[in-house]
Amino acid sequence: MKKQFFLFLIAFAFLLSFYQGYQAIAKADSTQKVYVIPVEETVEKGLSQYIKRNINEAQTQKVDHIILEIDTLGGAVDGAMEISDTLRSSEIPITAYINRRAISAGAYIALNADQIYMAPGSQMGSAAIITGDGNAADDK
Missing domain, CATH: 1.20.5 (Single alpha-helices involved in coiled-coils or other helix-helix interfaces)
Structure with missing residues (x-):
């Protein structure tokens, strides 16, 4: 029993x-608008301008949420810093979705989103300044 x-x-x-x-x-409210911005390949100043244009477009369209779909091995520090400044100044909530890799500058960008989600098997690496030969740069 x-x-x-x-x-x-x-x-x-x-x-x-x-x-x-x-x-x-x-x-669930199916009327909410979501804007997806792919962040792929090498992080550089051109990518920074691309993200600024997309966030401005999302604001124009009055979307409710932005998703950064990240798959990058990193790149230029100045580009990543500009992107991060843009993300932090956005009034629209931003989620970083790491679908494969967010290494170095990609990790730094993800850390400046409001929240982070990772696909199974994806990777997020440290954010550090490295030299052209792949070694850690000296402390300043």
Whole structure:
């Protein structure tokens, strides 16, 4: 009798969790606008201007949220700093979605978003200044 009651409780909890998930989906507001900005390849000043233009376009379209889809091995520090300044000044909430890699300057950009999500198997690396031969730059 105890075993049957226990199995009933497990089955009930399982079905209840599906019902609650369904309720959450049913209540979701499908009228919200999301703007996706891909951040790919090498981070440099051109990418900074590209992101500024896209954020301005998102503001013009009155979107509710911006997603940066990041897949980069990094690049120029000055470009990453400009991008980060742009992200922090945005009035629209920004989520960094790392779909493959956010290494070095890519990690720095992601850290300046309001929130970060990572795809399974994706990587986020340290943000450090390196020399042209791939070694860490000297401390100033």
